[in-house]
Amino acid sequence: MSTDPSPRTLDAAALAHLKTWIGRTETLTDDLTAAPVRGLSATLDRDDAPPRAGTVLAPLWHWLYFLPQHRQSELGPDGHVKRGGFLPPVPLPQRMWAGGRLTWDPANPLRVGDAVQRTSRIESVTHKAGRTGDLLFVLVRHEITNARSLSVTEEHDIVYRAAAQPGDPVPPPIAAETGAAWQREVRPDDVLLFRYSALTFNGHRIHYDRRYVTQVEGYPGLIVHGPLIATLLVDLVRRHQPQAFVRGFQFKAVRPTFDLHPFHLNAQPSADGKSVRVWAQDHEGWLTMQGDVQLA
Secondary structure, three states, rough: OOOOOOOOOOOOOHHHHHHHHOEEEHHHHHHOOHHHHHHHHHHHOOOOOOOOOEOOOOOOOOHHOOOOOOOOEEEEOOOOOOOOOOOOOOOOEEEEEEEEEEEEEOOOOOOOOOOEEEEEEEEEEEEEEEEEEEEEEEEEEEEEEEOOOOOEEEEEEEEEOOOOOOOOOOOOOEEEOOOOEEEEEOOOOOHHHHHHHOOOOOHHHHHHHHHHHHHHHOOOEEEHHHHHHHHHHHHHHHHHOOOEEEEEEEEOOOOOOEEOEEEEEEEEEOOOOEEEEEEEEEEOOOOEEEEEEEOO
């Protein structure tokens, strides 16, 4: 189990300092090249036509771009960049992608070949006292534009928390719904996790370094990326509704998924066909992620 000396609580002065990050902005530019699209298509085991200029970028695949490319000397012991910069320097050691809300403009989808810009803003920094220490929630809003206009709007929820310690209470699991119309089993081996980490230039060691994740962070196995599970859930909808345009997606991470066992993706379309409830469950049937996809 982790012996990280970082604090489990934040005092008033620390919270006040972190809240000064509210309103900070960052603007990045990138080019939607074809190579990452080919790589993710292969990683998700899809049989897509080779992408070329003008190919519409699949929903959530913009996560292949605007990647953090910090120098090696700027990284912390967990593989993340050291705290500070655009995101607030939260001293709580564990950082997780807790969920998000996204909308896409059907009249202006992102396409391979586009030159794009992402403007990000820290919308809020919120404190909550948990049963095992403090939690800090940071909400970041991203707006992605191409040469035509705004294409994607995203709200990204990040949660920081203290490292787990022996004897900490564990939240009770939630049983996943059964009987979904569409289902798929995924076997999250370390090759899949490594490939997704490489595609997203994600150096966080919990996804590929088994010694670190078990001996330092205290988890039983490698952690499956939350964004990868979200991408797979939307991909399940795309496999059954290939002609539909995804105009919205909201999702929330509920429970970690580890690489030790297969997990299952589930989707249930609404009666009117305009939305699809999606959720993921682990090998024991516990809910790990839930969301809703809106179709145009």
